[in-house]
Amino acid sequence: MTTIYLVRHGQASFGKTNYDELSENGEAQAKLLGQYFKNLFTEQPYIISGSMKRHQQTTQISLEQCFPQASYKTDCLWNEFNHQQVFALYEPKFSQPEVLKQDVFKEVDPRAYLAQIFDKAIARWADEAFHHEYDESWMTFQTRIEQALQNLCTELADKQGSEVVVFTSGGVISVVIGKLLELSVQRTFALSWSIANTSITTLKLVNGELQLLSLNEHQFIKSQQPDLLTWL
Incomplete structure (x- = not known):
């Protein structure tokens, strides 16, 4: 079984001209995430990040806490709409x-x-x-995310037993879950409001098929610094 961890980026800069940058809260969330990963993983996972600044910042800050020498792959197919x-x-x-x-x-x-x-x-x-x-229309976005997911599954076909972390966004994660659970567009994006910043959604890949293991795990923040929990 291969396990895929989809991570939403830390809190970005809502209401500012440049949204695509972590807030101070977002940076603190990414540090807590990295500390959690340090306890979660016994070996360095395969790491992918979207190319947006908030993805890259979340990736880099969290990796400093757990795998400071790690390299990662950047893939713009995992970018938000x-x-x-x-x-x-x-x-x-x-x-x-x-x-x-x-x-x-x-x-x-x-x-x-x-x-x-x-x-x-x-x-x-x-x-x-x-x-x-x-x-980018909704249909084009949906197709892009499904392609990113298919590319990942193909890449992992010969890596049984591996662990993968993908740093991305709430809308992307919602589309992935919507595909797996066959949700409507409205129900797919309704998920976005429950996906906390730096939360983890876990999938397992078994014999080429994806299954949902968990959605929106953020207890590692709630138990350590609940005041850092954000959804925007």
């Missing part, structure tokens, strides 16, 4: 990230409000009538 464009094409004023942040945090329940916006923005993105407006 352009959520800022998805928000902006749903509501033009959200093309300014700081406006979205202001709108969200003036609400009594910011998380619920953002979820409402996100659901509507995703519904528009997934609507075939609007596919041509996006740099």
Whole structure:
């Protein structure tokens, strides 16, 4: 059996012009993740990272804690979709990230409000009538992630008993789980709201078939520094 650990990146910079950078919280989360990995793995796993800055930072900071000399493979197929464009094409004023942040945090329940916006923005993105407006349509994104997953399974075919860590994003992990559980688009992206930063989703690969072992493990943060738990 080969075990695949899908890791969501640490908290990024929500509401800033450059979202694609870890916040201080995100850096602290990545350190805790690395310390957890130090206890989890007896040998260095095979490591893959998306090419986005938040993926690379999470990878590097966590590896400093457990396998400081480790090398890893960068694969842009594991990158997140352009959520800022998805928000902006749903509501033009959200093309300014700081406006979205202001709108969200003036609400009594910011998380619920953002979820409402996100659901509507995703519904528009997934609507075939609007596919041509996006740099990457929903169908293209879904196909890319499924290809990344297939490429990994093919690569691991001759590595039985190995362990693999993939540093990626919540939307990517949701698509993987959605494929395995045959979820609708809406249910697939509903998962995004439960996937904590630096949480771990575990799959097993047996005889070429993937199975879900666990989803959104984040007890290693909750038990150590619960104030670091974030979902945005």
